[in-house]
Amino acid sequence: MPELDFTGLRDAAYRGFKPQFENVLAVARRRRRRRRVLTVATAAMVLAGSGVAVAGRPDAPGPPSVGVGGVRTPDFIPIPGGTPSPGTDRGVATGRPVAGDLDHIYLRWSECSGCRIRWAGTEDGGRHWRTGDLPASVNGTVDLRAVGPRTVVGRSVPRLGPDNRYAEWIASTDGGSNWRKVQPRTVEALPVGWPVLGLRTGPTDEPLVAVDPATGDVAQLNRRSTLHNAMLVESVPAQAGLWVSGFTGERVDTDSRIIGTGGAVEVSRDGGRTWSRHEFPDDLTATDDVGGPAVATRDGRTVYAIGRVRGSLVVWRSADGGATWARAAGTAAVGDRTIRAALRPDGVLVVQAGISAREDPLMLASSDGGATWDRTALGPGADPRPVPGGFVQTGWPDSKGVWLSTDGATWSWLDPPELP
Incomplete structure (x- = not known):
């Protein structure tokens, strides 16, 4: 998943966050794109309702609330506090947890700014942790991913040369004990059965990649997405196809930000060899920066595209895998919050509006396909990542640990390990 986005590092510093690579990269990406548009605009100055089908409202009981279980579950989006200020050289910095299954969980960490980047991993659901060094530059950053219980890959980018041409892949098939460098190969279609990863910069800038869960080998698609500022929907099960x-289009806002226009989704059912696209009216979007509408599906046939239009929640539903769409009648006030959405195994459509403390998040649920919505308890479930045996979700960066679930409805919390 492209990553959680903030309007600027100033907000992050204000909240007391230690700046993380994901946030820095997202801001840098927006600045690069802003400079590109302003350069083009400067050069140019020098050189010279259709009708909407509305789903009916079936009779249905009220939606069950989002369940949260376990010995202790913290607030879904805890208020930041006690974190060293940006620029502090002491204190352990941890990365987003990643899971190969519900027992095998990994994260990257470092003891200080400029210290060697290390990994930590558990094979028993957090009861015991192991640590080790990552073969990456001290001045670099590593995007760590788990593609199997004991297969972990990392993408290392030198901090002094953030150009993607300098990125290197590393892989471990024994839970982090041993690592090797991997050279990606270019393919017409991503291999069946290989987990697909969305890179930080998104498929508009870099093609999608897939990783062999047995060997750690990396395959990269030979073409980029034709959508602007696209992102891979990583909450969709593999059997549902690839959704981007x-x-x-784009426009330049009054503060020189580049804003996406014309929300759209694309789906491929042959590993990215061919794609079909659907465009939505009214600039449907789940964010202002990365990706268009949120996508929720379990089987790839019943699909929801969810976002906001002028501060109101808007839901489109497809019953034929995205070939045709109808707008649902239900709505709710969500302001300019970031939207996340998922379809639970029990058929409840869950929407989380707001992904960080400063967005004052709220949770909505619908048991009738978006015809009506009810406010429900704030908790995980709207941005689950499928893994063998269940689902995982983080609240990164406000929450450092990870939620685990076998059914996508009831969740338990795993605290990050105590690291030296």
């Missing part, structure tokens, strides 16, 4: 969300 983005925009058909």
Whole structure:
């Protein structure tokens, strides 16, 4: 998943966050794109309702609330506090947890700014942890991913040369004990059965990659997404196809930000060899920066595209895998919050509006396909990542640990390990 996005590092510093690579990269990406548009605009100055089908409202009981279980579950989005201020050289910095299954969980960490990047991993659901060094530059950053219980890959980018051409892949098939460098190969279609990863910069800038869960080998698609500022929907099960969300166009806002226009989704059912696209009216979007509408599906046939239009929640539903769409009648006030959405195994459509403390998040649920919505308890479930045996979700960066679930409805919390 492209990553959680903030309007600027100033907000992050204000909240007391230690700046993380994901946030820095997202801001840098927006600045690069802003400079590109302003350069083009400067050069140019020098050189010279259709009708909407509305789903009916079936009779249905009220939606069950989002369950949260376990010995102790913290607030879903805890208020930041006690974190060293940006620029502090002491204190352990941890990365987003990643899971190969519900027992095998990994994260990257470092003891200080400029210290060697290390990994930590558990094979028993957090009861015991192991640590080791990552073969990456001290001045670099590592995007760590788990593609199997004991297969972990990392993408290392030198901090002094963030250009993607300098990125290197590393892989371990024994839970982090041993690592090797991997050279990606270019393919017409991503291999069946290989987990697909969305890179930080998104498929508009870099093609999608897939990783062999047995060997750690990396395959990269030979073409990028034709959507603007697209992102891979990583909460969709593999059997539902590859779904990419983005925009058909862009505009420059009054503060020089580049805003996506014309929310759209694309789906491929042959590993990325061919794609079909659907464009939505009214600039449907789940964010202002990365990706268009949120996509929720379990089987790839019943699909929801969810976002906001002028501060109101808007839901489109497809019953034929995205070939045709109808707008649901239900709505709710969500302001300019970031939207996350998922379809639970029990058929409840869950929407989380707001992904960080400063967005004052709220949770909505619908048991009738988006015809009506009810406010429900704030908790995980709207951005689950499928893993063998269940689902995982983080609240990164406000929450450092990870939620685990066998059914996508009831969740338990795993605290990050105590690291030296």
